Amino acid sequence: MTWSLVIIIVALAIIFIEKKMLTNRNMKKEQIVFCLMLVSGVILGIAENFIVIPTPLKMFSSIQQSIMAFIKL
Amino acid sequence: MAEFKISNRQFMVLIFLQIMGLVLSPGIWTGIAKQDGWLAELVGIVLGLLVLWLFSRVANLNSELNLIGLMGVIFGKPIGKTVTLCFIFAEFIAVSINVWLTATFITTQILPQTPKQAIMILLIAILIIGVRLGLETIAQVAEILVPFVFGYFILAGIMVAPNIHWENIQPVLEHGITPVVKGALVYITISSCSLLHFLLLVPFCTNQQKAGKSLIIASLVGSSLGFFFNLCTLLVLGVVQTSTALYPAYLVITKINIGDFLTRFEAVGAMFWLISSFYAMIIYLYAVVQGLVQILSFKDHRPLTLPLGLVLFVTAMIILPSTNYQINYMLTTNVPDVLVMAVVLPLVLYIVAKVRGYKASNIKGLR
Numbered sequence: 001m002t003w004s005l006v007i008i009i010v011a012l013a014i015i016f017i018e019k020k021m022l023t024n025r026n027m028k029k030e031q032i033v034f035c036l037m038l039v040s041g042v043i044l045g046i047a048e049n050f051i052v053i054p055t056p057l058k059m060f061s062s063i064q065q066s067i068m069a070f071i072k073l
Numbered sequence: 074m075a076e077f078k079i080s081n082r083q084f085m086v087l088i089f090l091q092i093m094g095l096v097l098s099p100g101i102w103t104g105i106a107k108q109d110g111w112l113a114e115l116v117g118i119v120l121g122l123l124v125l126w127l128f129s130r131v132a133n134l135n136s137e138l139n140l141i142g143l144m145g146v147i148f149g150k151p152i153g154k155t156v157t158l159c160f161i162f163a164e165f166i167a168v169s170i171n172v173w174l175t176a177t178f179i180t181t182q183i184l185p186q187t188p189k190q191a192i193m194i195l196l197i198a199i200l201i202i203g204v205r206l207g208l209e210t211i212a213q214v215a216e217i218l219v220p221f222v223f224g225y226f227i228l229a230g231i232m233v234a235p236n237i238h239w240e241n242i243q244p245v246l247e248h249g250i251t252p253v254v255k256g257a258l259v260y261i262t263i264s265s266c267s268l269l270h271f272l273l274l275v276p277f278c279t280n281q282q283k284a285g286k287s288l289i290i291a292s293l294v295g296s297s298l299g300f301f302f303n304l305c306t307l308l309v310l311g312v313v314q315t316s317t318a319l320y321p322a323y324l325v326i327t328k329i330n331i332g333d334f335l336t337r338f339e340a341v342g343a344m345f346w347l348i349s350s351f352y353a354m355i356i357y358l359y360a361v362v363q364g365l366v367q368i369l370s371f372k373d374h375r376p377l378t379l380p381l382g383l384v385l386f387v388t389a390m391i392i393l394p395s396t397n398y399q400i401n402y403m404l405t406t407n408v409p410d411v412l413v414m415a416v417v418l419p420l421v422l423y424i425v426a427k428v429r430g431y432k433a434s435n436i437k438g439l440r
Contacts, residue, residue: 006190007383007386010386011383014379014380014382014383017379018376018379021376027376029370029371030377034376034380037380037381037383037384038383041383041384041387044384045383045386048391053391054391055394056166056388057393057406060406061402067409
């Protein structure tokens with residue numbers, strides 16, 4: 001729970017630091033990517049406290065196991 | 074053309090520091106090759122030269138373009154962008170693993186009461202500041218720090234010499250050549266293959282034609298120093314301690330005792346290992362940012378850095394459940410994973426470039 005709060009504070013601090021970029025009308029693409037990354041970071045960071053998010057490495061492991069099983073066939 | 078330049082010496086310094094940050098974990102390949110762990114490392118260095126030669130050939134295809142630019146030109150836009158996304162993902166995973174490893178090292182060896190997340194936040198904050206300042210600043214600071222790192226590891230290797238027991242590496246090749254080759258393969262994935270992202274920095278070098286040569290020389294110097302130190306570790310600690318200790322390179326420095334006067338040398342060692350490790354992480358992160366900037370056609374990389382840092386923090390928290398999982402991952406999945414990204418990808422890129430008759434002067438013809 002503490003880390004969820006830390007993540008929200010950090011996200012607000014990031015918005016404050018980048019407010020110049022966020023109010024620049026010529027940086028629409030940058031703003032969209034910035035917001036998407038920030039929101040996904042906050043959601044993942046808060047969710048991590050409540051549910052077990054599988055590590056991305058498990059995806060690599062399962063791909064490798066599938067290939068090995070296919071080779072053995 | 075890049076707006077700023079780094080000298081080839083600075084390029085070499087960055088490679089040297091990354092190698093030193095990654096190869097001081099002899100436990101991984103010593104666990105496979107046992108007392109022949111040193112031999113596995115030696116074979117790994119020699120085989121790693123082939124990988125580096127491939128990198129230098131790819132760099133020489135067009136030194137004005139970096140790896141991502143080359144992929145876009147040679148593979149075409151849709152395939153180039155897809156492969157670039159995979160490359161960025163792999164680099165991001167690598168930086169997350171390194172952040173986790175560094176935070177785990179600090180919390181288990183130096184600051185046991187501090188939460189891992191606090192260490193990660195501090196570490197990522199420094200990484201983000203470094204990336205925002207740019208490659209030029211990163212390279213200049215590396216140039217100042219490298220003599221200390223180089224000097225320290227040579228000095229530490231010499232100072233542990235009184236504790237050396239030559240029987241720790243005997244008998245040689247007791248279990249045959251297979252464990253040595255397996256160990257060498259793991260070593261290559263940790264050292265030479267992890268230098269792929271330096272192909273992103275080639276256009277920033279002052280002498281781009283010699284960047285491939287610089288890559289090989291710097292890697293050879295770093296690997297040789299790593300080999301010297303890891304050999305000392307194996308000779309002092311023996312197979313069991315080297316392969317089971319969490320941080321054998323750190324443990325061996327604790328054995329330094331010169332006349333009961335010069336002791337507790339490990340704190341300095343930890344500092345220099347952290348510096349090397351920091352450079353490995355910052356180049357990984359720089360590659361991620363640079364890749365995203367190119368793929369999204371941004372003018373500036375700075376708007377990406379802070380939100381990326383937040384995502385990195387969350388990923389670093391969940392990336393590895395435990396040290397056992399990490400070692401198992403390094404020995405099994407990491408090997409084919411890294412070999413595909415760092416050997417198959419450049420090889421296919423090079424072959425396609427040659428088949429399509431690609432020349433640096435003929436970029437537009439292939440677009």
